[in-house]
Amino acid sequence: MRSPSPPRNPAVRPFLVGMFVDALGNGLYVPLTLLFIQQVTGLPATTVGLGVTLAATLGLAANPLAGVLIDRFDARTVLVGTYVIRALGFALYPLVDAFGPLVAIAAVISAGDRAFYPASGSYVAALTEGGGRDRLYAMQATARNVAFGLGGLLSASALSLAGGIGFTLIAVLNAASFVVSAACLLLPGGRVVGARRKGDRPGGYRQVLTDRPFMGLVAVEQAFTLTRLILSVGLPLYAVSALGAPPALLGILYTINTLLVAAGQLPVRRMQRHARRTHAMALAGGVFVLACALYAAAAFLPAGIPMIAALVTATLVFTLAELLHATPSASLAAGTAPAALRGRYLAVHQMTWSVGQVIAPAGFAGLIAVSPALLWVALAALLGLAGVGMLRLSAHLPASAVTAPEPNPDHQRLPDNDRA
Template structure:
């Protein structure tokens, strides 16, 4: 796949960003699948204490997102992204020393804030680096690299753990090194002279303006609902496949591998195809494919043996198609709909919808898993289809004026 086209002066910036995005994703791939085991091995805390601490850290990061948006608008996405990467590098270097519970909580909070600040700051940086179709292509590359890097990082983590207890320390050092390297790459990205953030005290500089933007409220609400379709893969699907279909535990890993490979390999070409239709309609089409896959998942318990295994892979492909079709136009819609001088606040609000969904998903999906198979997949289908209908309405709504009426700046 060719890299995003750009003038010669902008090509090095694109290459450095792509390299940094991949290295960042590799670090996430090492950490995310092994979070509980990783923290338990390095700190010696009990699993209950770790789970409670990670939940508290997540809530703290959730509360910090509005401040992150203000910081992005004042300092720019590039500087905040560098800071988020540097904080993660320092935190993972300190994890082996966080054996006391307060120290563990402090490190976990720093990691959570830095991880959740990375998405809006990275998207804001893309907005500063490119415009129009070029911006969409760079967003598509970033999505594909996130999935490819996550898969590569997961394989690297498996190799580190194969060496024994020392593998966890090696993973901590690898995490610190990868995020530090990504921070250096981002620091070397030159930006256009006109991409500097406007003062936060300028017209329309507060969250009041974001909350008053009806179109963006719709995008955020839709993203919250559709997010449950994404979280289902990590939270509900492994339990469903082993408990309700009677398939081996390894099948959940196979489904994850299929999803990761397809998103990494097809993300850019599918994004190119989806760019030919309005973003809201394209994202809504993805939710319809999601709902189709959920209906198919609900039917899988009726199958047995080899037929069930083949059907699971086929439905996983349909599920991934929904993700591919939805993710490209939805992310582009969120970035393009944010005014340049307030992109940090807008994208932080959008990120809050993801974060809130991921915070609530374990509880809600656990309740639905206990309720029964059809209840789980019906609720997920209803959530994503409702989100799709909201996106269609947002697509028909007029875009906000690039020069909003002045309102007092607030936090």
């Protein structure tokens, strides 16, 4: 007789709805970020670029701060806070008319963005565990990718129908999306995770930074993070500037990647459910290396259809690698972290994206300037080391983090910060 399925945590559904609405709002403006801010504020493009760069730098401090707040209070409270401050920021954007207010508001929004990732990752880890955690990470990624794509379509519609005022409309709608997302977490079901920890006395970042297996995992993750920035940072320079591919191809490649990531998260997760997460990530590294080889090979093909076909094929392989990497990476980091320090652990793990976004633009451009093939050789070498590192870490990380057991029914009812 088939055993009954474990009861679903009532906070899961409002969380996923909030993730969808949040990503829908983000999809409205992210593809047009600098143009959006310039049009809404009326400031010169150079002023906007400098202001956004400065604000993004200031916002980096929110990542480690979020880790402290998550451990001191809980992930849900911090996640709601990220929605509230970003809602206020976007609501105030139309009132900006000078450099100072631009930096202030953009920094607040950037801080909310940086704090969002450790908070949302910690929230998922609190909602469930084992194989259920992998599934929820995959469902979150699916919801966000679908919504982000829809948001991009709605953005184009808003601009074509409303003209210049469409940018202000996008600001208002994005602010509203954050309000709705926060409201989803404040629903009665969401409050299950909202209880404040009693008697928790978590340590500081020193404990995280001296956890050698975890810091090894972070070092490995940095190689994967740099590679995953290729589509948005490296490929435009390589395909258009170095190979002379048509710029319109970039939009097609990005759309292919977004659609397949949305459609493939859950099927790939089902394929990986019996695999060690470390081994799944090592396999992802190998597939990323294959994608790098295919991107490099495109430079040796004739311009036109052969080269474009090679870039499309490489992007398909790259997308498969991304799917193989995403869920095991998130679950492995969450499973390695002690519950009392999960906020700090995931904040350090998420810093790989902040570091990558600092290194990638200049680093990728410098490698391509020397030789286009050098970019792919460097990434392949990093990924090879990362794959070997993952296999070596398998014996040193907690067994409960490396494997993905099916969720325990008792653990599904309440998140760990509400258990006695």
